[in-house]
Amino acid sequence: MSSRAGQKQASRAVRDYIAREKRRTRTLWATIAAVAVLVIAGLIGWGVVASQNSGGFTPPPGAVENGTGIKVGSGPVQIDIYEDFICPVCGQFEQQTGGTIDQLVAQGKAAAVYHPVAFLDRASSTDYSTRSSAASGAAAEGGKFREYAKALFAQQPAEGSAGLSDDQLIQIGRSVGLGDAFAQAVRDGKYKPWTAHVTDAASGDRVNGTPTVRVNGKDVQPTTQAIQAAVG
Amino acid sequence: MNVTAASTPVSPTFMSRWRTAQPWLGTLVRLGLAAVWLAAGGAKVGDLAGSGRAVNAYDVMPYDLAKVIGAALPFVELALGVLLVVGLATRLAAGVSAALLVVFIAGITQAWARGLQIDCGCFGSGGQLAAGQSPTYGPEILRDLGFLVLAGFLLIWPLTRLSIDSWLEKK
Structure with missing residues (x-):
């Protein structure tokens, strides 16, 4: 048991x-x-x-040596401006301070380097940031980067919208005197790889938002007074 | 004597109720934490470059590393969400969740301490705030602490109803 x-x-x-x-x-x-x-x-x-x-990109003529922006003027002081064409504060900045920078450049006091970054592709349903930046590269090829950038900001689409269509981007180009080569470059997305390079390089340079303004490499508040004071 | 006499009438009912409720409560906690990860990963996965920039904005690592972390993170978050939804290796998933949340809280805290003006990028967006916008580090940390409590619950009681874990346990 x-x-x-x-x-x-x-x-x-x-x-x-x-x-x-x-x-x-x-x-x-x-x-x-x-x-x-x-x-x-x-x-x-x-x-x-x-x-x-992939790394393969062709910078438009007028770009700085490392291809990270479009240089305007040749003054002794360098102003770097990082903008996204759909960023509302960038639009305000362009309205309030764009003219002052143009003036500083015209007077030979400063050279401006514009970096059209595409940080805000998610703010439109059509990657407007990338398309508009690439279109501005095509405008640089036609020698009208500033004119085109100003026209883009003047007709800036709202965040959360579809953005402007490629046809509208081309139309704005025609209004500042850009021709068929520009239209073709926009349609082909010729400068999209360049936009990716500009954006990536800006992040690598610790630019975390737009607009960012640097005078001789130092961060400066994006206001008329601060920039004038920094340029001297 | 007195002590046992006083405590016995209360605790068995409470304990037995807890024993019945806990696995179901655990299921709610598990699905809640899963929803958090799926939402966080889903919001970021469509813009991996943006996710890398959001990590870069914390300014704690070289950009090349931030790009890799920013790209991997949304997929890891989605995977954690899926593991928690099906209830596979819940304790491990809860442990990884807790570790990630501690890292997030540390990152936000150091950004706060250094006076950086950034969006945490927890559920998409991220990066530097526009002029006039102020950071919301306090609420972001409190939210993450709340998620940490969920992860802690699952670390202590990983066996929940409607999970692969409990099915494997019974088999």
């Missing part, structure tokens, strides 16, 4: 042990699977970014 009861107890202990081991194995596999899911997810993101870094 007692030995049979003992045997029963022992076999139950063995069964429990086996069940515990099985559960442990299942938990281990569940953990491995979950870790694999997380690691693969991270690698997908990495892979997407790595594949986007």
Whole structure:
């Protein structure tokens, strides 16, 4: 009797042990699977970014040496202006201070380097930031970067809208005297890789928002007074 | 004697109620935290370059590293959301969630302490704030602490109803 009861107890202990081991194995596999899911997810993101870094771009004529912006004028002081064509504060900045910068350039006091970054593609349903920046590159090719940029800001679409269409971008180009080569460049998206380069380089230079203004490499408030004071 | 007599009538009912409610409460917590990750990852996954810029705005690492982290993060967040929805390796997912949230809170805190003017980029957007906008670091940290409480619950009680984990447990 007692030995049979003992045997029963022992076999139950063995069964429990086996069940515990099985559960442990299942938990281990569940953990491995979950870790694999997380690691693969991270690698997908990495892979997407790595594949986007193709690097091939052609800067438009008038661009600075490293291709990160369009240079206007040749004064001794350099003003860097980082703008996104859909950014409302950039539109206000252009209205209030754009003329002052044009003046400083015309007087030979400063050279302005415009960096048309595409930070706000998510603010329109059609990547207006990228398309407008690329169009401004095409305008630079036609020698009318500033004229075109001012016209774009004057007709700035609202954030959250579809932005202006390519046809509208071309129409604005015609209104400042740009021709068929410009229209073709806009349609082909000729300067989109350049826009990506401008945007990426700006981030690398710790530009985290628009408008950002730097005078001789130093951050300056985007106001008329601050810029005039910094240029001297 | 007195102590046991006083405590026994209360605790068994409370404990048994807790034992019934806890796995279901855990399911709510699990799905809640899953929704947070799916929303956070989903908002960022369409603009990986923007996500990299948002990480870069914290100004704690070189841009090249920020780009990689910013690109990987939305996918990891989505994966955590999926793991939590199906309830697979919940304790691990909760642990990774808690670790990420601690990193986020640390990042926001250092931005606050250094006086950076940025959007946390927690659910998309991110980067420097426009002139006139002020940062909302306090509420952002409180929100993340709330999510951390959810993750903590699942770390302590990972077995919840309607989960692969509990199905594997019974098998």
